Amino acid sequence: MKKIIIWVMLVMSMCQISANMPTEVFNSYPTVYAIGNEYQIIVSVKKSTLMWVEVNGRNYYDDSNGILRSESPTHILKVPMAELDKAKKYTICYREIVGERLPYFNKTTELKKISFNFRPVQGDNIKIYSIADAHNRVETPVAAGKFWGDDLDLLILNGDIPDDGRKIEHFVTIHKIAGNITKGEIPVIYSRGNHDMRGKFAEKLSEHSPTQNGNSYFTFRVGALWGIVLDCGEDKPDTNVEYGNTIACHEFRLRQTEFLKQVIANAENEYKQNGVKYKLVVSHVPFSQVPNPPFNIEQDIYREWCKLLRDEVKPHLMISGHKHRQYVILEKSENDHLGQPCPVVVGSHPSNDFYRGTAMEFAPTSVEVLFTDDKKTVLEKYQFPIK
Ligand SMILES: [Fe+2]
Structure with a gap:
């Protein structure tokens, strides 16, 4: 019985990786661009969203001087290469802005997360x-x-x-x-x-x-x-x-x-x-x-x-x-x-x-x-x- 529970939990955790894309918000899968010594994970979106990526327990925000950006259709999440190469997975975290972005008392949807495996370039071939x-x-x-x-x-x-x-x-x-x-x-x-x-x-x-x-x-x-x-x-x-x-x-x-x-x-x-x-x-x-x-x-x-x-x-x-x-x-x-x-x-x-x-x-x-x-x-x- 214990073995079955572990197996079900394993399958469930695997299903969370690269699960069905939320196409009502995302235009496509995220893309992990390599540039200098960082990865820039770009997520193209259809709606005003707030976004960050979680790698190795640390959050990397798409922010402008501390303000989470929502008014661009393109999120750019910058992560040190060494961190993502080590983690080999990342989680995109986002909330949609409800209505219009306001100066006070903004309303957002609940936090949503979607995880992806990542395979850095490795080996001689x-x-x-x-x-x-x-x-x-x-x-x-x-x-x-x-x-x-x-x-x-x-x-x-x-x-x-x-x-x-x-x-x-x-x-x-x-x-x-x-x-x-x-x-x-x-x-x-x-x-x-x-x-x-x-x-x-x-x-x-x-x-x-x-x-x-x-x-x-x-x-x-x-x-x-x-x-x-x-x-x-x-x-x-x-x-x-x-x-x-x-x-x-x-x-x-x-x-x-x-x-x-x-x-x-x-x-x-x-x-x-x-x-x-x-x-x-x-x-x-x-x-x-x-x-x-x-x-x-x-x-x-x-x-x-x-x-x-x-x-x-x-x-x-x-x-x-x-x-x-x-x-x-x-x-x-x-x-x-x-x-x-x-x-x-x-x-x-x-x-x-x-x-x-x-x-x-x-x-x-x-x-x-x-x-x-x-x-x-x-x-x-x-x-x-x-x-
Ligand atoms: Fe050309």
Whole structure:
């Protein structure tokens, strides 16, 4: 009898993990974005809610200087990586605001909780899937992103996931794709694309997607993998008539040159940390390849990025999108225009009939790259040595 009670209790506790999502409040599963040395758990909601996450018995609130935020459709809950990696589970806690948020005597619903398991990146074999250029599509990119099934360790969303920033709802596309693939249980890297810079909500990036102190460029460390996300911004000159005087990417790119130099100066705490075995560059735009007018911009800046990466960081692979085609450019090949530091994988192909993305597997001696589609068909396969 005692054994039966224990078994029932065990099953009940398992059922509480990743239980049915409260779809009347949540737009999708939470997504655990890895950025710097923290996870930013993003929950996209339909109603005014107050929210925090409980990890290892400690609460991490979505607050603004002590005020629990309720008037944004996006909650961002920041947790130290080491804490969640240790706990391997987290509980989203929330209350809905009843009626309107008031200066006094607010009314809220009772406290609700929903728990999720979490699997940090671990071991020497790391399976990754990269999606870029979904351009508001959800179903086919999600189908492609399930290539590794439950073995997926890390998802990368590499820009142009929404078509543009004209509606605040477009940010939901990012979290829906990430949530549907990962179910909130593994980490995700988010990198911005050039289309994400267009429309009146584009400037609200840091309120609705993971950024580091507001910056869309950053480094990350998940298990044996270290990575750097670089953001080329727009793909044409700031003065292009298409932008109508709204863009200042030249200075933005120069700030990233300085950022790259700081990362190199701090190498011991970045890519030279104990346990780092693989190094990945994530950039929506494959900035090292031969461009065509009007895209042949900032060649001096991009040449310097290539040199700093090649001489100092020595990455094993760079993953990009943007071109709506899939191909690989090797160092010193015809399309290596600026002295790229490693093989550059241009890995996304959206269409109305299919979606194609890139699966990667890092292993001690080599990294395998597979171009796959939403039917899990392997279209092309490459292997590069890990030196
Ligand atoms: Fe793009």
